Amino acid sequence: MASVPTNFYDLTRDALVTLTTSWGFSPVHALRLWAYVYLSGQESWANMPDLPARFRAKAENEITFGRLNVATEQLSNDGFTHKYLLSLTDQRRIETVLMRYTGRVTACISSQVGCAMGCVFCATGQMGFIRHLTPGEIVAQAMHVDAILRGTPKGAALAEPKSSSPHSRHERLRNIVLMGMGEPLHNYDSVMTAIDILRDPTGLALGAKKITLSTVGVVPGIIRLADEARPVHLAVSLHGATQEERAALVPVAKKWPLAELMDACRYYIQKRERRIFYEWTLIEGKNDSAENAHAVGRLLHGQLAQVNLIPLNPTAGYDGGPTGREAAHRFQKILSEHGLPSTVRQRRGIDIAAGCGQLATAR
Numbered sequence: 001m002a003s004v005p006t007n008f009y010d011l012t013r014d015a016l017v018t019l020t021t022s023w024g025f026s027p028v029h030a031l032r033l034w035a036y037v038y039l040s041g042q043e044s045w046a047n048m049p050d051l052p053a054r055f056r057a058k059a060e061n062e063i064t065f066g067r068l069n070v071a072t073e074q075l076s077n078d079g080f081t082h083k084y085l086l087s088l089t090d091q092r093r094i095e096t097v098l099m100r101y102t103g104r105v106t107a108c109i110s111s112q113v114g115c116a117m118g119c120v121f122c123a124t125g126q127m128g129f130i131r132h133l134t135p136g137e138i139v140a141q142a143m144h145v146d147a148i149l150r151g152t153p154k155g156a157a158l159a160e161p162k163s164s165s166p167h168s169r170h171e172r173l174r175n176i177v178l179m180g181m182g183e184p185l186h187n188y189d190s191v192m193t194a195i196d197i198l199r200d201p202t203g204l205a206l207g208a209k210k211i212t213l214s215t216v217g218v219v220p221g222i223i224r225l226a227d228e229a230r231p232v233h234l235a236v237s238l239h240g241a242t243q244e245e246r247a248a249l250v251p252v253a254k255k256w257p258l259a260e261l262m263d264a265c266r267y268y269i270q271k272r273e274r275r276i277f278y279e280w281t282l283i284e285g286k287n288d289s290a291e292n293a294h295a296v297g298r299l300l301h302g303q304l305a306q307v308n309l310i311p312l313n314p315t316a317g318y319d320g321g322p323t324g325r326e327a328a329h330r331f332q333k334i335l336s337e338h339g340l341p342s343t344v345r346q347r348r349g350i351d352i353a354a355g356c357g358q359l360a361t362a363r
């Protein structure tokens, strides 16, 4: 029976070397292949002339490039947010978003098809869990964005890249946020392998602190992340500052209660000596009162923390609206009285349903 080809994007550099060495080739060829793909964006064997013919013939049979095809794409009216609905090999679909603001190119990528966490206001949560993504399917989203950027002349809205690396001829992917479809810590091993690949200094070379992983509060995952030395930012979705209020929006809070989550967050901060970003979706009349803001201040008192306030992206399956600008800034002012730094995130790309899962569910 013929063996199933390996998806190149599932492999760390070491795993690629191990694989091709097992075929009897020098590691040099594996490293050349790695550079062709990650430094030149090449996926065609015919365009890799430095690889020996025998190596190419073997690799062509054994390795595939798990491409993601674009099912739909949308560009926001302001031209800064580009959203892609990408098809996987089993025809499942995931969302990847490219955000291009002055001096920053960020990709928001997915970690699962659907999500088991069921946050009531989230289109992906309303879809339910379908399956985990493989490391290669996570990395391929970054490569999709990288390919778009390679074909894009440096935009006036973007800062000049500082490096003189091969990436410097085009806009470069600088930041990745794992805030698309899915709960990254529910797919821990695949997500961490993907992060290792994305950070490889001889590949996409995403710097430490350029990757942000967002969790809704999977406590065992936070503790494991605290115990491992991966330099990623951690964002924790809070949305409610009491157990009752949080559980009404984030059902998984019944499994990992707020007190347990806070213990895990304090452990993470102490172990990693790193701040946590707390995400707070502002829902009008639900969790945006002065009392809610004081409760957040009391809950996070003394923590190395920053709160990101995000007015709700409305979804068809949830009857709630976003907090207005003024009320959001009032909330922010109260947080600052508690000594908590915060930002109010702009609702970019709202015209293209920028909340995760909205394009996939619309299809």
Ligand code: SF4
Residues within 6 Å of the ligand: 115, 116, 117, 118, 119, 122, 123, 124, 125, 126, 180, 181, 182, 183, 215, 216, 356
């Ligand atoms: S907000 Fe995140 S964790 Fe919650 S249901 Fe949506 S994708 Fe899952």
